[in-house]
Amino acid sequence: MNTKRKLFQTLSVTSVATASLLGAAFTTISGASSSTLAKGAPVKIGISLSLSGDFSADGQAFKQGYQLWANSVNAHGGLLGHKVVLDIVSDASDPTQVVTNYQKLISTDHVNLTFGPFSSLLSLPSAKAVSRYGYALVEGAGGAPSVFQAGLNNIFDVSLPVANDLVPFSKWVTSLPMSSRPKTVAYVTSNDPFTEPQVTTIEPTLTKAGIKSVYNKVFPAEVTDFTPIADAVAAAKPDAVVLGSVDVPTVSAFMQAFEQSGFSPKVFIATGGPDQGSTFIQAVGAKNADGMMVPNAWYGGSANPLSKTMVAAYVKKYGGTPAGVSSDVAEAFSVGEVVAQAVKATGGFDNAKIIAYLHGKHTMQSVQGPVTFNKLGMNITPTAFTFQWQGAKFVQVNPVNDPNSVKVLYPKPAWGK
Numbered sequence: 001m002n003t004k005r006k007l008f009q010t011l012s013v014t015s016v017a018t019a020s021l022l023g024a025a026f027t028t029i030s031g032a033s034s035s036t037l038a039k040g041a042p043v044k045i046g047i048s049l050s051l052s053g054d055f056s057a058d059g060q061a062f063k064q065g066y067q068l069w070a071n072s073v074n075a076h077g078g079l080l081g082h083k084v085v086l087d088i089v090s091d092a093s094d095p096t097q098v099v100t101n102y103q104k105l106i107s108t109d110h111v112n113l114t115f116g117p118f119s120s121l122l123s124l125p126s127a128k129a130v131s132r133y134g135y136a137l138v139e140g141a142g143g144a145p146s147v148f149q150a151g152l153n154n155i156f157d158v159s160l161p162v163a164n165d166l167v168p169f170s171k172w173v174t175s176l177p178m179s180s181r182p183k184t185v186a187y188v189t190s191n192d193p194f195t196e197p198q199v200t201t202i203e204p205t206l207t208k209a210g211i212k213s214v215y216n217k218v219f220p221a222e223v224t225d226f227t228p229i230a231d232a233v234a235a236a237k238p239d240a241v242v243l244g245s246v247d248v249p250t251v252s253a254f255m256q257a258f259e260q261s262g263f264s265p266k267v268f269i270a271t272g273g274p275d276q277g278s279t280f281i282q283a284v285g286a287k288n289a290d291g292m293m294v295p296n297a298w299y300g301g302s303a304n305p306l307s308k309t310m311v312a313a314y315v316k317k318y319g320g321t322p323a324g325v326s327s328d329v330a331e332a333f334s335v336g337e338v339v340a341q342a343v344k345a346t347g348g349f350d351n352a353k354i355i356a357y358l359h360g361k362h363t364m365q366s367v368q369g370p371v372t373f374n375k376l377g378m379n380i381t382p383t384a385f386t387f388q389w390q391g392a393k394f395v396q397v398n399p400v401n402d403p404n405s406v407k408v409l410y411p412k413p414a415w416g417k
Contacts, residue, residue, distance in 0.1 A: 053093025065332025189244025
């Protein structure tokens with residue numbers, strides 16, 4: 001929860017449906033001009049997703065979010081009266097394949113719009129690829145600083161920029177009384193552009209508060225055997241562990257290694273994984289999940305009416321509970337919501353007009369909350385939060401002064417207790 005963004009502004013659940021009220025045009029392959037889309041013709045949206053490979057769990061959740069959005073729009077008459085058809089292809093979590101996919105989607109499949117893939121690692125090359133055709137790339141999981149620093153005009157991330165994701169957590173930790181505050185911490189992160197900026201941002205704050213670093217390591221994203229790294233962390237016996245992770249398998253591997261070595265930190269926060277709802281619980285077990293923390297900007301218990309409607313639709317289609325809904329679902333759904341509002345505002349599917357509109361400082365609404373882009377395509381309206389598994393509930397725990405936050409479960413229970 002890539003992460004994700006918010007909170008929870010009251011708005012009308014009719015905003016998705018209103019995307020069907022206007023009349024229509026579509027973008028040519030160049031993206032620079034438009035012509036009338038024939039009555040009854042579908043509007044095709046091209047998407048590359050990680051349906052296999054390292055990001056497959058997130059990619060599958062994103063697919064669910066995109067499909068839920070398309071189902072919702074089509075149930076209300078489509079986009080400007082045109083049925084939405086999603087053209088989804090797999091990139092196998094590969095930056096080279098994702099470029100090939102978007103080139104084919106535009107030049108061969110002649111899609112009218114493009115939605116983003118999962119992860120900053122794939123979003124940046126995707127945006128570069130579609131920009132050559134004049135297309136906008138609206139995405140929900142590409143909030144790393146490197147994405148915005150590229151200076152592209154056509155990329156827009158509807159979710160929380162990642163650099164400050166862990167700030168509420170660091171403020172909570174450093175606010176604890178000296179007698180109960182963690183004395184030591186281990187920082188371990190993938191060199192992924194999503195994870196590393198989050199971890200490095202909070203290190204000075206924790207150090208200034210007297211929390212000593214006893215282990216600090218950046219490992220290559222290609223690592224598949226995490227046991228030696230996790231064992232080294234366990235040997236250092238830190239009170240707190242900050243793990244820069246992008247998926248459930250990474251967090252699960254560290255948790256398993258810690259349990260086998262008899263090490264249980266007082267605090268364990270991971271940048272990605274615990275926000276994946278039932279996928280995380282199924283991987284690690286409900287008792288082991290107890291006390292695990294993760295930064296994000298959305299969760300299944302959001303009071304946002306748009307979110308409640310989406311969560312209800314998800315549970316009806318896929319089963320489970322609101323706590324089990326992955327934040328990826330909300331991020332993907334938000335992409336569709338924002339594009340629908342841009343299409344309505346511009347009266348068609350001309351990518352140049354959509355890009356100009358999204359750069360116009362307009363505030364749009366989504367299941368994650370309000371969305372307003374700056375000139376870099378960064379959503380400047382969301383706030384970072386920290387969430388924690390407490391028993392079977394996934395709850396917001398900080399900022400501590402937020403009325404929606406509950407008390408942090410601290411220290412984290414021992415594994416399986």
